[in-house]
Amino acid sequence: MLAASFADFMQQVVAGLASGGIFALLALALVIIHRSTGVINFAQGEMAMLSTYVAWALITHHGWRYWPAFVAALGFSFVFGVVTHRVVIRPVERGNLLRVVIVTIGLLIGINGFVIWQWSGEPRQIQSPFGSDIVNIGGVAISVQDIGTIAVALGMVVLLWLLFQFTKVGLALRAVAVNPEEARLVGVRVTWMLALGWGLAATLGAVAGLMTAPSVGLDPNLMQATLIYAFAAAVLGGIDSPLGAVVGGLLLGVGLNMLSYLSQYELFDWFTEELRLPTALLIILVVLLVRPSGLFGHAEVKRV
Amino acid sequence: MRIKRREIVGAAVFAVFAGLVAVLPAFVSDFKAQQYAYVAIYLVALLGLNVLTGYTGQISLGHGAFMAIGGYTTAILMAGNEEFGGSISGGMKDVWTLPFAALVAGLVGLAFGLPALRLSGLYLALATFAIAVAMPSVVKRFEELTGGSSGINLFGTPELTGSLTNVEILGQSLSFNDWLYYLCWTVALIAFVGAWLILRGRTGRAFRAVRDSETAAVSSGVSLARYKTLAFGISAAYAGLAGGLFAIANTFVNPDTFPIALSIYLLVGVVVGGLGSLSGLVVGAIFVYFLPTWVQGQDLGSVLPDRVIEETTKPGGGQIVYGIILILLMFLLPTGASGLFRRVGQWLDWRRYSRSE
Numbered sequence: 060m061l062a063a064s065f066a067d068f069m070q071q072v073v074a075g076l077a078s079g080g081i082f083a084l085l086a087l088a089l090v091i092i093h094r095s096t097g098v099i100n101f102a103q104g105e106m107a108m109l110s111t112y113v114a115w116a117l118i119t120h121h122g123w124r125y126w127p128a129f130v131a132a133l134g135f136s137f138v139f140g141v142v143t144h145r146v147v148i149r150p151v152e153r154g155n156l157l158r159v160v161i162v163t164i165g166l167l168i169g170i171n172g173f174v175i176w177q178w179s180g181e182p183r184q185i186q187s188p189f190g191s192d193i194v195n196i197g198g199v200a201i202s203v204q205d206i207g208t209i210a211v212a213l214g215m216v217v218l219l220w221l222l223f224q225f226t227k228v229g230l231a232l233r234a235v236a237v238n239p240e241e242a243r244l245v246g247v248r249v250t251w252m253l254a255l256g257w258g259l260a261a262t263l264g265a266v267a268g269l270m271t272a273p274s275v276g277l278d279p280n281l282m283q284a285t286l287i288y289a290f291a292a293a294v295l296g297g298i299d300s301p302l303g304a305v306v307g308g309l310l311l312g313v314g315l316n317m318l319s320y321l322s323q324y325e326l327f328d329w330f331t332e333e334l335r336l337p338t339a340l341l342i343i344l345v346v347l348l349v350r351p352s353g354l355f356g357h358a359e360v361k362r363v
Numbered sequence: 364m365r366i367k368r369r370e371i372v373g374a375a376v377f378a379v380f381a382g383l384v385a386v387l388p389a390f391v392s393d394f395k396a397q398q399y400a401y402v403a404i405y406l407v408a409l410l411g412l413n414v415l416t417g418y419t420g421q422i423s424l425g426h427g428a429f430m431a432i433g434g435y436t437t438a439i440l441m442a443g444n445e446e447f448g449g450s451i452s453g454g455m456k457d458v459w460t461l462p463f464a465a466l467v468a469g470l471v472g473l474a475f476g477l478p479a480l481r482l483s484g485l486y487l488a489l490a491t492f493a494i495a496v497a498m499p500s501v502v503k504r505f506e507e508l509t510g511g512s513s514g515i516n517l518f519g520t521p522e523l524t525g526s527l528t529n530v531e532i533l534g535q536s537l538s539f540n541d542w543l544y545y546l547c548w549t550v551a552l553i554a555f556v557g558a559w560l561i562l563r564g565r566t567g568r569a570f571r572a573v574r575d576s577e578t579a580a581v582s583s584g585v586s587l588a589r590y591k592t593l594a595f596g597i598s599a600a601y602a603g604l605a606g607g608l609f610a611i612a613n614t615f616v617n618p619d620t621f622p623i624a625l626s627i628y629l630l631v632g633v634v635v636g637g638l639g640s641l642s643g644l645v646v647g648a649i650f651v652y653f654l655p656t657w658v659q660g661q662d663l664g665s666v667l668p669d670r671v672i673e674e675t676t677k678p679g680g681g682q683i684v685y686g687i688i689l690i691l692l693m694f695l696l697p698t699g700a701s702g703l704f705r706r707v708g709q710w711l712d713w714r715r716y717s718r719s720e
Contacts, residue, residue, distance in 0.1 A: 099485055101627075151693050157422070158693045161634045164627060165693070169686020175679030287496060294489045334504075337497035344478075344490055351481045 069199040071316040077205035079312020080212030084267040085282070085289035086296070086304035087219070088260035093298050094236040095256040096148065098159045102166035104286030106143070107264035109170050110136035111272050111281060112178055115185045125188045129269060133262050140261025144254040174279045187273035208270045215266055216305055219259070223301075232256060287336065295343050297356020307354065315339055370563075376642075377555075384548050388541050397540040397612070398652065403547035404608045405648035409632045410551075410558045410641065411601020416630070417638035418562060419594040420574030422484070425491030427626035428498040429599040431616075432471055433464035433606025435502070438515040438616045441522040447510045457523055457611050461550065464607030465600040472599020476592035495626040499618035514617025523614060547608050554601060559641055561597065570594055571639070635692060637701025646700035658684040 114132035189207030296303020443453025636647025
């Protein structure tokens with residue numbers, strides 16, 4: 060009995076890591092944009108959803124194979140992110156930050172409308188690149204889809220880390236996030252770096268969207284709940300900390316599945332699937348009240 | 364209190380506006396009157412959110428939740444909740460529930476304002492957003508109090524003025540919608556004056572000081588804890604009042620009456636109206652209520668070519684236009700409608716002085 064329960068438990072952990080990996084990717088996208096532009100991009104989820112539709116359209120209407128379509132969708136999202144920054148974000152970057160927030164809300168509404176207008180709001184199916192097999196590791200049944208998702212998420216995080224730590228562009232990106240004025244003085248092309256950040260963030264989001272869609276089905280609201288989870292994960296980790304976003308995402312993914320798992324016991328029987336989101340947010344609120352700048356964030360020090 | 368020249372002009376504009384509001388129902392259909400009543404409701408909510416976000420600089424993404432608290436307070440006081448197993452018998456006339464709606468939401472706002480003191484910026488935005496996200500599930504969970512997912516119906520109850528027969532008031536016979544219009548606008552105009560009185564004096568100055576620089580405010584003797592919490596309380600009370608009116612106008616509340624999107628649209632309304640200004644909020648309220656229908660092109664059928672109407676009435680078409688308009692507005696009117704009013708005012712001043720030369 061105990062062994063079966065343990066296998067059950069491990070299954071939940073792995074599934075939690077998979078969904079947590081997706082939260083982490085989108086949270087990382089939010090953190091990159093927040094570090095450079097200082098706002099939360101409310102359209103991050105919709106941009107990811109649009110890229111997922113692009114991949115779906117290439118596969119369904121143009122007969123592409125999965126991985127070429129995957130790469131093309133990432134390329135599309137990168138360009139879309141860069142163009143978004145140049146065309147609609149840059150003009151409002153100065154002045155009140157709420158203007159940028161409202162512009163991203165405008166993008167959210169517009170992109171959602173565009174997808175419904177172009178491809179209708181009906182749910183679609185997009186194949187999983189990893190198939191639907193289940194493998195058995197030490198008595199724990201794990202879906203290949205989950206393993207693939209974890210691997211892709213990890214791969215993206217490592218790639219991004221390499222880019223930020225070991226390339227000249229990465230150094231410039233970090234410099235712009237820390238101090239745009241001084242970066243400009245030493246010859247970094249700040250606005251292009253900001254646009255590049257938006258492109259990278261959009262690409263991360265697209266991966267998150269492509270990993271989400273096979274299991275839940277593709278529809279225009281694909282990423283709305285995920286965006287809230289990612290927002291929560293980013294804030295939990297500390298909104299200016301990429302490491303925090305990854306840890307926050309994984310913690311949230313595993314934590315939520317733990318609650319589902321524990322709900323079979325009397326102490327946690329109040330927990331229903333409907334309470335998933337509110338419970339997650341409540342826990343995060345409590346964490347924030349203890350650590351107001353998140354787990355890995357730095358308290359803002361202001362010079363007066 | 365010294366009265367400034369600007370304030371006399373402001374009072375005159377307000378009087379003219381109130382006069383226009385009073386005579387408008389004579390010229391529009393019953394259905395339009397109901398729509399304008401909703402504009403007044405949004406105006407009340409936006410006034411409240413602007414106290415917090417525009418004047419005190421605290422972003423709230425959860426004001427829909429405070430509206431929900433007000434709405435449910437009104438609905439429960441009117442219809443009671445005995446049929447779901449609760450212990451409140453109801454029976455209060457709709458208008459008299461409004462102060463309670465404001466009070467309950469205001470107290471919750473004060474209570475929330477205290478822990479929120481530790482949070483700022485985006486962390487606060489998430490905290491308030493969390494409330495808005497959690498609200499529908501919480502409402503469903505406490506079924507004995509709120510009627511769960513089926514909600515509370517007010518239509519046809521004797522407590523809802525005018526839902527059964529016309530309303531006789533001051534020798535006039537008003538339809539339900541006309542009555543609703545006058546009720547909502549009366550409340551909105553009183554709320555407007557109330558907000559103006561709060562913000563013009565010492566309290567408003569303290570709010571603005573907190574917004575512009577917390578450090579400077581503290582070193583000038585402004586208590587952050589006191590004024591931030593107060594701003595939360597006032598703001599939530601306004602939202603609660605708006606929620607109460609919403610319940611009356613909608614004649615029905617359920618967990619989906621106050622969706623998450625409402626909180627986001629309220630923030631949009633405040634920014635479009637103009638942060639830190641009251642007059643622009645009327646435009647913000649009109650924007651929030653009417654734009655979703657206008658972008659479908661239905662009301663503008665005679666102005667736009669058929670080809671455009673055909674595309675915008677397709678599913679999603681209107682949303683595209685909405686998004687584009689929102690982005691363009693932020694480009695063209697960085698300070699919202701109130702900034703536009705100010706610029707027109709300055710231009711008029713300039714005209715006057717240059718002529719007198």
